Amino acid sequence: NLCGEKRTFEGSDLSAKLKLLGVDVASFGSIDPRQGAARSVVFEDPFAGVYRRLFFNAEGKRLLGGILVGDAEDYSTLRALVRSGGPLPAPPGSLAQGARPRADGKSVTATALADSATVCACHNVTKGQICAAIREKQLLRIEDVKASTRAGTGCGGCTPLVQDLLASELAAAGKLRRPPLCEHFAYTRQELLHIVKVKGYRTFDELLRSHGRGYGCEVCKPAVASILASLWNEPILDHATIQDTNDRFLANLQRGGLYSVVPRVPGGEITPEKLIVLGQVAKKYGLYTKITGGQRIDLFGAELPQLPDIWEELVAAGFESGHAYGKAMRTVKSCVGSTWCRFGVRDSVGFAIRVELRYRGIRAPHKIKAAVSGCIRECAEAQSKDFGLIATEKGWNLYVCGNGGAKPRHADLLASDLDEETAIRYVDRFLMYYIHTADPLTRTSVWLEKLEGGIEHLRDVVVHDRLGIAADLERQMQRLVETYQCEWTEVVRNPERRKWFRQFVNAQERQADIGLVEERGQKRPVDWPANASLPPPDELRLSTGHTLAEELANGNRRWVRVGRVEDFPPDGAAVILYGNTQIAVYRFASRGEWYATQNVCPHKRALVLSRGLLGDHGGVPTIACPLHKKLFALSTGRCFSGEPLAVATFPVSVRDGAVWLYLPPESVLDEALATERVALGRGAASA
Ligand code: SF4
Ligand code: FES
Known part of the structure; x- marks a missing residue:
C-alpha cells in the first residue's frame, strides 16, 4: 500500500444511525442479501411503525448486518456484534424482534459480546477495556466510564451499550446503580415506589416491615410519605407522623417556630373581595404580608395553634390550601x-x-x-x-x-x-x-x-x-x-385533626416562642445573633451552684403526671408546659418506648423539637430538629452532628394510661429553660 505495508484497504464501516422525519433509521454491516449464503429474518410491526431485517450466516450462528426502521435502540450492540463476529446471544428471531434487557438489568447482547469486540468505533474502545475500567476504578456512573475510557464521547452512538455494560458490571459486583435511600431501606426511591405500587402498601409501617429494617428516619419517612401520596392520594394527615413538619402542620415553618400561610390563587388571578379577606385576616392575627414570586400572598408569623383558626376564615372565604408547604x-x-x-x-x-x-x-x-x-x-x-x-x-x-x-x-x-x-x-x-x-x-x-x-x-x-x-x-x-x-378544608372541619395544633397538651395558655420587632410597618421575628446556641445541660450553671445536668442526675425530683397516652400521637410527640418550661414528650410507639427532652433546640433556641421526626440511627432512637435537621439522641440528649450541642432529657413512665415525667422542681427547670429565658427576643435571651 502507500505506506509500503502489506495491507490492503478493505473498505470502511458505513454503519449509520439517523433520524429521518422523526423516525429512527439505522443500517450496519453487510446488508446485501445476495452476498454469500446470507439469510435474513424480518420483523415487522405496521402498528408500531417498526421494520427490522437482520442478516445471518447460513447456519444462523453469526450476525452479518441489518436494517432497522422505527426501533433502532439496540443499534450499537448489534453493530458491535457484527464487528466482533462472535456467537449470537439469542436466537436470530429474538434478535430481529429486538432483544431487550433482562429483568435483572443485564443486557442480553452486551454480556454476550466478546471482550475483544469494539464498542466505541470512534475511539476504538473494546468491551474488555470498558469492563476492566469499571471494575478496576470502581466506576459507578456513565459519565465516569466515558471520562475514563473515552467510549461514548465521539458520536455517542455506543452510549446505550456502554450503559448496558456498566449495568451488567455493577449487577455482577452486587452494587446498585444508585445509592439506597437510607440505612432503613436498601432500595432507591424509584424501587420503593414500584414496591408500594405492586404490593399495594398503604402505610409506612407495612413497607418498613416487609422491605426495611429499624424504625425509619427523617430521610425515609418523608420520602415514603411522598410515595404514598403520589400513588394513593389519601389525606396526608392520615400519615401525620412520617411527614416533615411543613406537611404535618400544613404550613411553612419559619424562624422561631412561626409558620407562614399561603392560600392558593390559581394563575395569580384574585378578586378584590378575596384580596380584602386576606388583608383582614392578616390584620386580625398580626401577620406580615408579602407577595410571592408565584403570584400569591404569603402571610407570615402565625403561631401553631392559630393555624386552624386562620384557615377557618380563609376556607369560609373560598380559599384553598396553596400547598406551599409541600x-x-x-x-x-x-x-x-x-x-x-x-x-x-x-x-x-x-x-x-x-x-x-x-x-x-x-x-x-x-x-x-x-x-x-x-x-x-x-x-x-x-x-x-x-x-x-x-x-x-x-x-x-x-x-x-x-x-x-x-x-x-x-x-x-x-x-x-x-x-x-x-x-x-x-x-x-x-x-x-x-x-x-x-x-x-x-x-x-x-x-x-x-x-x-x-x-x-x-x-x-x-x-x-x-x-x-x-x-x-x-x-x-x-x-x-x-x-x-383541600387539606385545610378537611382539617378545619375535623375536631380530631385540629387537636394536634394545640401548643400544650396539659395547658390552655399560650406562649410566644420568639420575640417580634416592627419593621416598615409590619412585625417580624428578631434576628438570630451570630451565636444563638444554648449551652448544653452540663454547662448551664444554676443559682444552686450546680449545673442543670447535675440537678437532673442528683437533685430533688418527683414524678409529675403530664397527660394521657392518647394526648400524644403514636410515633410522634407533643409538648407539655411545666412551670414556664416547654418539654417535648415523644411516644415512640413502634419501639414501645417513651422519651422526653427540652423542647427548645439548642442550635438556634427554637422551641420546635416536638415537631421533628422520630427515627433511629445505628439503632439509637433520635429526634431530628425540623429547622436544620440536627439530630439528638433521645436517651442521652447528645447531638449526632458532633457539635457541642445537647438537650436535657427526662425519664418517662406510663401507668394506667397516664404519662408521668420525673422532674426537678419547676423553679430549677425554669431557671435554665423557661421560655422567656431561652426564646430569642423574649427577656433574658434577647439578642
Ligand atoms: S407574554 Fe408578555 S407580551 Fe406576551 S401576552 Fe403575556 S404579557 Fe403580553
Ligand atoms: S434550630 Fe437549627 S437545628 Fe434546631
Whole structure:
C-alpha cells in the first residue's frame, strides 16, 4: 500500500444511525442479501411503525448486518456484534424482534459480546477495556466510564451499550446503580415506589416491615410519605407522623417556630373581595404580608395553634390550601395574555387556572412550579419553571425542566404548537414519569440532567410513547386529579385533626416562642445573633451552684403526671408546659418506648423539637430538629452532628394510661429553660 505495508484497504464501516422525519433509521454491516449464503429474518410491526431485517450466516450462528426502521435502540450492540463476529446471544428471531434487557438489568447482547469486540468505533474502545475500567476504578456512573475510557464521547452512538455494560458490571459486583435511600431501606426511591405500587402498601409501617429494617428516619419517612401520596392520594394527615413538619402542620415553618400561610390563587388571578379577606385576616392575627414570586400572598408569623383558626376564615372565604408547604405542585404563574395584553395571542390566565386546578397539590419528589405566557415575549418566565407553556400562533409550546433559584436552568422545548388537550396529556405523562423515576428532593431540572438519554429520552416517553406507558401514566394522573381534597378544608372541619395544633397538651395558655420587632410597618421575628446556641445541660450553671445536668442526675425530683397516652400521637410527640418550661414528650410507639427532652433546640433556641421526626440511627432512637435537621439522641440528649450541642432529657413512665415525667422542681427547670429565658427576643435571651 502507500505506506509500503502489506495491507490492503478493505473498505470502511458505513454503519449509520439517523433520524429521518422523526423516525429512527439505522443500517450496519453487510446488508446485501445476495452476498454469500446470507439469510435474513424480518420483523415487522405496521402498528408500531417498526421494520427490522437482520442478516445471518447460513447456519444462523453469526450476525452479518441489518436494517432497522422505527426501533433502532439496540443499534450499537448489534453493530458491535457484527464487528466482533462472535456467537449470537439469542436466537436470530429474538434478535430481529429486538432483544431487550433482562429483568435483572443485564443486557442480553452486551454480556454476550466478546471482550475483544469494539464498542466505541470512534475511539476504538473494546468491551474488555470498558469492563476492566469499571471494575478496576470502581466506576459507578456513565459519565465516569466515558471520562475514563473515552467510549461514548465521539458520536455517542455506543452510549446505550456502554450503559448496558456498566449495568451488567455493577449487577455482577452486587452494587446498585444508585445509592439506597437510607440505612432503613436498601432500595432507591424509584424501587420503593414500584414496591408500594405492586404490593399495594398503604402505610409506612407495612413497607418498613416487609422491605426495611429499624424504625425509619427523617430521610425515609418523608420520602415514603411522598410515595404514598403520589400513588394513593389519601389525606396526608392520615400519615401525620412520617411527614416533615411543613406537611404535618400544613404550613411553612419559619424562624422561631412561626409558620407562614399561603392560600392558593390559581394563575395569580384574585378578586378584590378575596384580596380584602386576606388583608383582614392578616390584620386580625398580626401577620406580615408579602407577595410571592408565584403570584400569591404569603402571610407570615402565625403561631401553631392559630393555624386552624386562620384557615377557618380563609376556607369560609373560598380559599384553598396553596400547598406551599409541600413537595408538591405549587403555583402556575401567568401573564395577562390575550385578555388584556395587546401582544397576547392566547388566554394564558385561563389556561394557567385550568392547569393549576388540575395539578394542585400533587405530591412529587420535590416542589413543582409552572407558568403560562400569552406570547413568545414570555412575561411569565415559563422557561424557568418545571414546566411552562408559551402561546404561539398555532397552539402552545411545552417547555420542561427549567429552574430558577440557586441553580438556574433554561427549560427544554418538549413539543410545539400543541392544542390544549394534547398539552395537558403531555404534562400528565411528564409529571407522572418524573414522580415515578426521580430521587427524593430532586427538582425536574436535576432529574433531567441525570436521566439517561436526556430530553430525547423524555420526548420518546412523553410524546412518542416508546415505552408504551403513556396511557398508564395518564390514568394515574387522572386518579390523582379526581381524588384531590383541600387539606385545610378537611382539617378545619375535623375536631380530631385540629387537636394536634394545640401548643400544650396539659395547658390552655399560650406562649410566644420568639420575640417580634416592627419593621416598615409590619412585625417580624428578631434576628438570630451570630451565636444563638444554648449551652448544653452540663454547662448551664444554676443559682444552686450546680449545673442543670447535675440537678437532673442528683437533685430533688418527683414524678409529675403530664397527660394521657392518647394526648400524644403514636410515633410522634407533643409538648407539655411545666412551670414556664416547654418539654417535648415523644411516644415512640413502634419501639414501645417513651422519651422526653427540652423542647427548645439548642442550635438556634427554637422551641420546635416536638415537631421533628422520630427515627433511629445505628439503632439509637433520635429526634431530628425540623429547622436544620440536627439530630439528638433521645436517651442521652447528645447531638449526632458532633457539635457541642445537647438537650436535657427526662425519664418517662406510663401507668394506667397516664404519662408521668420525673422532674426537678419547676423553679430549677425554669431557671435554665423557661421560655422567656431561652426564646430569642423574649427577656433574658434577647439578642
Ligand atoms: S407574554 Fe406576551 S401576552 Fe403575556 S404579557 Fe408578555 S407580551 Fe403580553
Ligand atoms: S434550630 Fe437549627 S437545628 Fe434546631
